[in-house]
Amino acid sequence: MGRHNRSRYTILACLSVRPMSGYDVKQFLDGTIAHFWNESYGQIYPTLKALAAAGLVEGRDDEGDGRGRRVYTLTPAGLAELRRWLAEPPEPDVPRYEMSLKLFFSDQLPVETTLEHLRGHRARHAAMLDGYRAREAELRARLAGSPRLPYWLAVLGGGIRYAEMVVEWCDATIASIEGLVADAYPAPPSAPVTDRPA
Amino acid sequence: MGRHNRSRYTILACLSVRPMSGYDVKQFLDGTIAHFWNESYGQIYPTLKALAAAGLVEGRDDEGDGRGRRVYTLTPAGLAELRRWLAEPPEPDVPRYEMSLKLFFSDQLPVETTLEHLRGHRARHAAMLDGYRAREAELRARLAGSPRLPYWLAVLGGGIRYAEMVVEWCDATIASIEGLVADAYPAPPSAPVTDRPA
DNA sequence: CAGCGCATGTAAGATGTTACATGATTCA
DNA sequence: TGAATCATGTAACATCTTACATGCGCTG
Numbered sequence: 001m002g003r004h005n006r007s008r009y010t011i012l013a014c015l016s017v018r019p020m021s022g023y024d025v026k027q028f029l030d031g032t033i034a035h036f037w038n039e040s041y042g043q044i045y046p047t048l049k050a051l052a053a054a055g056l057v058e059g060r061d062d063e064g065d066g067r068g069r070r071v072y073t074l075t076p077a078g079l080a081e082l083r084r085w086l087a088e089p090p091e092p093d094v095p096r097y098e099m100s101l102k103l104f105f106s107d108q109l110p111v112e113t114t115l116e117h118l119r120g121h122r123a124r125h126a127a128m129l130d131g132y133r134a135r136e137a138e139l140r141a142r143l144a145g146s147p148r149l150p151y152w153l154a155v156l157g158g159g160i161r162y163a164e165m166v167v168e169w170c171d172a173t174i175a176s177i178e179g180l181v182a183d184a185y186p187a188p189p190s191a192p193v194t195d196r197p198a
Numbered sequence: 199m200g201r202h203n204r205s206r207y208t209i210l211a212c213l214s215v216r217p218m219s220g221y222d223v224k225q226f227l228d229g230t231i232a233h234f235w236n237e238s239y240g241q242i243y244p245t246l247k248a249l250a251a252a253g254l255v256e257g258r259d260d261e262g263d264g265r266g267r268r269v270y271t272l273t274p275a276g277l278a279e280l281r282r283w284l285a286e287p288p289e290p291d292v293p294r295y296e297m298s299l300k301l302f303f304s305d306q307l308p309v310e311t312t313l314e315h316l317r318g319h320r321a322r323h324a325a326m327l328d329g330y331r332a333r334e335a336e337l338r339a340r341l342a343g344s345p346r347l348p349y350w351l352a353v354l355g356g357g358i359r360y361a362e363m364v365v366e367w368c369d370a371t372i373a374s375i376e377g378l379v380a381d382a383y384p385a386p387p388s389a390p391v392t393d394r395p396a
Numbered sequence: 397c398a399g400c401g402c403a404t405g406t407a408a409g410a411t412g413t414t415a416c417a418t419g420a421t422t423c424a
Numbered sequence: 425t426g427a428a429t430c431a432t433g434t435a436a437c438a439t440c441t442t443a444c445a446t447g448c449g450c451t452g
Contacts, residue, residue, distance in 0.1 A: 021403075037298075041404080069403065070403090090296040113284075150375065150378055
């Protein structure tokens with residue numbers, strides 16, 4: 001496994017919060033940082049096995065529970081390895097934004113189609129924004145006094161700022177693209193053309 | 199090849215701008231949308247061959263030039279396929295932000311290390327911002343009158359807003375994390391503790 | 397007893413990067 | 425002539441998603 005296996009470190013990091021099963025790891029990620037990081041079961045289960053083989057985590061069958069849960073705990077070596085990785089400067093991400101990619105080549109498309117894409121994009125991010133704001137209040141209450149609170153709030157603050165920025169960008173872009181139609185058809189056919197200032 | 203092969207459509211889209219070789223495609227992407235989309239040669243060359251085999255592009259050896267360039271042109275079928283894909287609503291991206299991931303688990307790290315990460319992150323985005331702003335002026339001049347200009351400006355505007363947002367977020371987060379140190383050590387040992395308002 | 401949520405896992409294939417190999421041309 | 429840039433490509437590996445298979449326990 002290469003040095004840059006971020007799934008590996010993500011899973012290790014989850015276990016630094018509390019011991020978890022593979023299922024728990026997925027639930028935890030989906031419930032906290034799903035908007036900018038996710039892992040599939042296809043990654044999680046094999047990775048947990050590999051981490052156990054490397055001595056970085058320890059798995060125990062949870063026998064208090066009839067459902068065959070296997071709960072993993074960070075070992076001291078695992079915690080050290082996690083901290084080593086966290087201390088390395090984060091590498092710049094090159095994310096892929098499909099909305100921007102399509103927009104970049106949208107001279108190949110009717111203006112109205114592009115506008116629909118942008119409206120959908122705006123709606124999705126506006127909805128996310130609502131969710132983030134609700135979570136902020138909930139986090140402050142649930143994690144009051146925890147050393148993790150300031151970090152979780154900072155990350156959530158990034159999500160909020162990002163969604164706000166996207167909504168604002170969509171509005172500006174929609175307005176500018178609508179302007180293109182107005183330029184192409186200065187006056188609608190149903191309205192008589194009258195004097196217009198140049 | 200699955201329906202969601204975005205590299206495939208990205209390359210097709212590049213050829214809608216003008217005929218290009220594999221090398222050109224890479225240069226073009228790196229010179230325009232590298233901040234949110236990139237492709238490696240390992241993807242580009244095989245994909246071009248596959249597109250040619252599918253009849254979506256046509257490759258010709260550039261013989262005016264001694265350097266064995268192979269230039270690809272979009273076929274009518276290729277253009278139709280590109281437009282079909284562009285018209286589909288863009289799928290929501292789930293990017294991976296390593297900075298945010300590390301920050302989320304940074305209670306495992308000395309505060310000073312986290313601050314260094316954030317300062318580096320800020321510097322990178324501030325530098326990008328300068329680059330984007332320079333490119334904006336250049337774009338307006340070079341693409342004046344082109345139907346592509348509004349789209350390219352909109353995409354660049356997204357990059358600018360994103361970088362501004364990150365810089366602002368870094369400043370806010372750095373301030374809040376520095377506050378943690380101040381809380382932990384209300385007064386430095388070398389300075390005598392005096393009255394402080396609660 | 398049906399369906400949902402809990403829970404674990406594998407196999408196949410899609411996707412993507414990196415390192416390497418090769419050779420021409422251009423410019424200092 | 426040596427280095428940088430132009431130019432193409434492959435092989436190996438790493439990564440990741442999707443679909444599938446399986447079965448328990450709880451609730452209505």
